[in-house]
Amino acid sequence: MWDAETVVLGIESSCDETAAALVTGDRRVLAQRIASQEAEHAPFGGVVPEIAARAHAEKLAPLIEAVLADAGMALTDCDAVAATAGPGLIGGVMVGLVTAKALAMASERPLIAINHLEGHALSPRLVDPELEFPYALLLVSGGHCQILRVEGVGRYSRLATTIDDALGEAFDKTAKILGLPYPGGPAVEKLAREGDPRAVALPRPLVGSGEPHFSFAGLKSAVLRAAESGKYGRADIAASFQQAAVDCICDRLTRALDTMDETISLVVAGGVAANQQVRQALEDLAAQRDLRFVAPPLELCTDNAAMIAWAGVERLREGASDPLDIAARPRWPLDPAAEPVRGAGYKG
Numbered sequence: 001m002w003d004a005e006t007v008v009l010g011i012e013s014s015c016d017e018t019a020a021a022l023v024t025g026d027r028r029v030l031a032q033r034i035a036s037q038e039a040e041h042a043p044f045g046g047v048v049p050e051i052a053a054r055a056h057a058e059k060l061a062p063l064i065e066a067v068l069a070d071a072g073m074a075l076t077d078c079d080a081v082a083a084t085a086g087p088g089l090i091g092g093v094m095v096g097l098v099t100a101k102a103l104a105m106a107s108e109r110p111l112i113a114i115n116h117l118e119g120h121a122l123s124p125r126l127v128d129p130e131l132e133f134p135y136a137l138l139l140v141s142g143g144h145c146q147i148l149r150v151e152g153v154g155r156y157s158r159l160a161t162t163i164d165d166a167l168g169e170a171f172d173k174t175a176k177i178l179g180l181p182y183p184g185g186p187a188v189e190k191l192a193r194e195g196d197p198r199a200v201a202l203p204r205p206l207v208g209s210g211e212p213h214f215s216f217a218g219l220k221s222a223v224l225r226a227a228e229s230g231k232y233g234r235a236d237i238a239a240s241f242q243q244a245a246v247d248c249i250c251d252r253l254t255r256a257l258d259t260m261d262e263t264i265s266l267v268v269a270g271g272v273a274a275n276q277q278v279r280q281a282l283e284d285l286a287a288q289r290d291l292r293f294v295a296p297p298l299e300l301c302t303d304n305a306a307m308i309a310w311a312g313v314e315r316l317r318e319g320a321s322d323p324l325d326i327a328a329r330p331r332w333p334l335d336p337a338a339e340p341v342r343g344a345g346y347k348g
Ligand code: KG4
Pocket: 015, 140, 141, 142, 143, 144, 167, 168, 169, 171, 172, 183, 184, 185, 186, 189, 270, 271, 272, 273, 274, 275, 276, 301, 302, 303
């Protein structure tokens, strides 16, 4: 059952944000809350899975209660419960999924298990009713760096992935090298504003190569060498790193777009899509190629539950629901047919 009034409760717990949201069939976000675990993980310079799982277990139920109260609704006013079922840190994913199962069972509503990456991939459609399939998607987060052709709900064709680090991971590692606080992406972006992007000559791995894959390990090593040389200021290194990363993205995306004929929109999603220089560069690239450019607002780029609830709406509209014994998946590729790439660590 689906219509404009449909309300889906979404739950997100795959990494270090505990989040819940209520989203309607006609794209209204009735309520949403995010409890960040930044303070818990900051002393370790990264996400500690066990701490994350425990924090989700503590925070999730009160958060859901609060979101329902914000919207003045009861659980039974919801038409379905959607939760991230992977990929991600398995302990956290299980907390969210088990909670969703219990709520679905208690309210006798369908459970919808969401692929977190599909949450990111469909998030631009929550804010842009005009965004039609198919579209070209650059999905750049802490764990993933992919170019996909989004053909429909559940239908993805992966054109490129990273053969080593994800882009968000490269930002986070650069932040660590520069002594910046966790999470690294926003800190690097801020510092880069004060630096000269041409100050440090850094490599652009794989730029110009035939297939549109990514690689950031060499860039990260070069950042480390630049920092250790003592020859450059931190802001100049941050700015030069960000410029190199943006150059890589634009080159790889250009290569991929050359193979996608009927695509009329270029879309970016995932945590790194919050980066202004990345957004500007993609907007320029889209303009050059006469493509529509869609980037979700910043709060919808980083992990949140509105995108999970929205993916639930999209799936519900297709008549989908999942059994209560569905398992959490630490790995869950959007395009199961995509071949592993040579030199790649498995990135799902
Ligand atoms: O999508 P997300 O919140 O979580 C994952 O699913 O991974 O992405 C988090 C990643 C982190 O690596 C973070 O450093 C990066 O996104 N990020 C940014 C910015 N904001 C978040 N990277 C660059 N610039 C930003 N402003």
